[in-house]
Amino acid sequence: MDVLNAMRVFIQVADAGNFTRAAEQLDASLPTITRVISQLEAHLNVRLFQRTTRRISLTDAGTTYLEGCLRAVELIDETESQVVSLNKDLRGRLRVVAGSSTAFSHMVPVVSDFVRQYPAIRIDFFTMDNVFSLVDEGVDVAILADYLIPSDSVVARRLITHSxxxxxxxxxxxxxxxxxxxxxxxxxxxxxxxxxxxxxxxxxxxxxxxxxxxxxxxxxxxxxxxxxxxxxxxxxxxxxxxxxxxxxxxxxxxxxxxxxxxxxxQNSDVDICVVYQSRKRNSRIASVFVEHVLSALGSPVKYVQES
CATH class of the missing domain: 3.40.190.290 (D-Maltodextrin-Binding Protein; domain 2)
Structure with missing residues (x-):
């Protein structure tokens, strides 16, 4: 069960004082609203509403829960608003390099989505299939096959494995x-x-x-x-x-x-990794892009440790 969604439905039902009206306001079906409230009550093991054939009203537990839900949802909405505002303010330049096969097969939608989320960031996106130094080439983030990972002090986190x-x-x-x-x-x-x-x-x-x-x-x-x-x-x-x-x-x-x-x-599988300098030397923009790539393609498994 999506508890946050259930809390929002519960708040709407309590405000409307009626399941049918709440369903109309949420543009949802009456059975859906009823099921969400029933699942929430089962999850909490309490009854939130007193129900009669003509009206519903909050129980004592429901009143207490409503106060907590309003505070929790307000805090979540405020935090999300702050993060969205922070993202919009994120601006600067990011230099990204990827191996050509990975660039063609995986990176186009990843970069495109990132640009939509962070329109004030300029991305220089290049392909390279030789070993190189992130520092010497001025690269912030690289998406590379494991055999191309430079010997610099870098962090590399596995994304996908190619056979x-x-x-x-x-x-x-x-x-x-x-x-x-x-x-x-x-x-x-x-x-x-x-x-x-x-x-x-x-x-x-x-x-x-x-x-x-x-x-x-x-x-x-x-x-x-x-x-x-x-x-x-x-x-x-x-x-x-x-x-x-x-x-x-x-x-x-x-x-x-x-x-x-x-x-x-045999022994031909190649790990594709996102590679970047240690967090102490990484820009905030690069860190955001790394997390974006990991969310889209990979896992948080560290492949090469920092040195």
Missing amino acids: YVMVAAPRYLSGAASLSKPLDLKRLCFLGRPADQRGTTLRLRETGKDEDDVIELTPNVVCNNAKVLQELTLSGCGFSILPRQFVQQAISDGTLVRLLPDYRL
């Missing part, structure tokens, strides 16, 4: 040799990220097996932008390893095909 899949376009696979085992991947054109530049080790485990197949791959093409990497894959340039959520629609509509579907990439 990765290997994909290619049907047009590319039509001209390539058939794939049946992980070693066959070495015959394909591999589109990798900068982290793969000097080679990467893939561990793949077949369904029902206990051991991994391990292969070493060196990319034929390196790209630091996940969206461009996806477009290269769609164009038939080669195969890539991308977040499942990022390419799920393309797999569903057949524009991309998952490679070796009977195998799962």
